[in-house]
Amino acid sequence: MNKSLTTAMLMVSVCATAACSRQAPEELPAAPTTTTAATPTPSVAPTTSVAGPGTQEHFRNAVGQSTVVYFDTDRFNIDSSDAAALQAQAQYFAQYPSLTFTVEGHTDERGTREYNLALGERRANAAKNYLVSLGVSADRITTLSYGKERPTALASTAEAWAQNRRAASVLIN
């Protein structure tokens, strides 16, 4: 009970500073300790109504596209749209303070392999540092670089590369 009260208070404070009325959930999510029975894993086909906190699906349902932030070519700075997405993430992680997660850093294919591994790590850390600045405890966040090894968009086009230059937050189950 104490926990959900804290969560609610945190939400209010984040909203107050981040002008996020549009992003405020219309109904409060269930408290972190809900049914222990058969929580669907993220690999199960989307059944949005039953995904509980602690699942990637629940996280995605809560923040939408904001689980991922995108970067310009060879850059790792957090721009205004990244900042908005990371604020939505910070809000979510404030709501569920027991959750830990990994920020996965990725690059497009137009770079050399080793440099891209380092660049992905840099992007993951940029996102992590921004989340920490928003109040998410650093010890809840691990970083992991895949460089150019795990593209989501498969074409060799500017559009595909833009989708692959990303830092994706993934819950640790």
Added chain:
Amino acid sequence: MKSTMKFSRLAIALVSASISYSALAQNTDLGEPVAEGGDVEAADVAGSDEEDDGGLVFTVTDDTDYSDVGIAIPAFATDRDQPTPANSGGTGALGQEVARVITANLRNNGLFKPTGPDSLPSPRFQQITAPSWSTWGSRGAEMLVQGYVTARADGKLVVGCYLYDVALQDELIRDGWVVRPADWRRAAHKCSDLIYARLTGESPFFDSRIAYIAETGPKDNRVKRLAVMDSDGANHRFLTLGSATALTPRYSPDYSKILYLSYVDGNPRIYVYDIGRGSQTLVTENKSPTLAPRWSPDGQHILFSMAVNGNTDIYRVPVTGGRITRLTDTPGIDIGGSYSPDGSKIVFESDRSGTQQCYVMNADGSNQRRITFFGGRCATPEWSPRGDQIAFTRIAGDFNVAVMSPNGRNLRVLTNGWQDEAPTWAPNGRIIQFFRTSRNSGKSNLWQVDLTGQNERRLPTPVDASDPAWGPIRP
């Protein structure tokens, strides 16, 4: 070796439970250990009566001169056809195979115009040291390679190799080797090296191996396995199973170990894989990602990059473990170091100026200076084993393999693919391998090109391939 074991025993003693568990866990992606080949011993070979004058037959100014030289390579003879584990057809059939391997070596590398045993008469054993000059003269061959294969009582094979100048009717050079039957191809490579070195004046390179990454599966979920093969693609082995992504291997100078990056514990980390034992250890116990492993030329140190809080620098650690030394400390990504052959300098890439450029520093990290100013970007620099050139990935629109002098001057672009990446040098510094990625499909293959940029060819591999790393010449 001894001190490595001592070190790991010490580590186990210190943190018994966690280390021994992780030691098991980090081996989960490894295949069965590979039986390594035996030594190649020198063998005395009988010669013809002529003395070897030791001089070059003609002056080599560039690769196009000797690429027109016709070389006849008939089947190697045997004194009597004996069974051998190396060939179900016995030593006679093996002699044919040896000549085929030599022919393929010389042809595939754009060197000379070899004619192989399948379209030539087979000399008798007695003719190996006394060639039938009239036969070869009438065929228009300028050079003649003859040899023999015999089985010793202990089962080992003796392979003799002779190079003759047909016009001069003169023996130019000869040599011989004793090998285990399983290593018969090494004798063919040694013979190829003897011919190549004698005719070009260059150092040998055929008797060497290549570590690389074998790739299968869709572009968004590639399976990447550590693999090794001979310089001609034979004796191919997968060393990891593919459950963990493996990247960027490097053979140790003595071929006993391979440094590579694996995600076996979920994170990118460099491991030292011991080929004979079939097990691996972390290059350094650390929470941070370790990347871009390289050996020092003497095999005593490992150069690597480590990303701490997103900032990547280059470090050095003794191969036996122990304290790591940080060599760069600028904000940004410093990665991909490569030692000069004398071990005194390191070329590496850094984006400290805003984009990837190549820099040279002393081996202790002092005197760091940028060497590339050509307008594009410089990545993955690799110092030639001869010391006279640095190969790198030139990024200027497309990705190409290029070479330059160690001071950054005399840049020459050797390839023109859409994405040619990660050059690695042949042991003699005359040929470069790299991998070429196809646009859209993302499929990659190994290619090689010589320093003229003219002789470019794809290396056959069982599946797609990337990250080639050419090892040194074998003793």
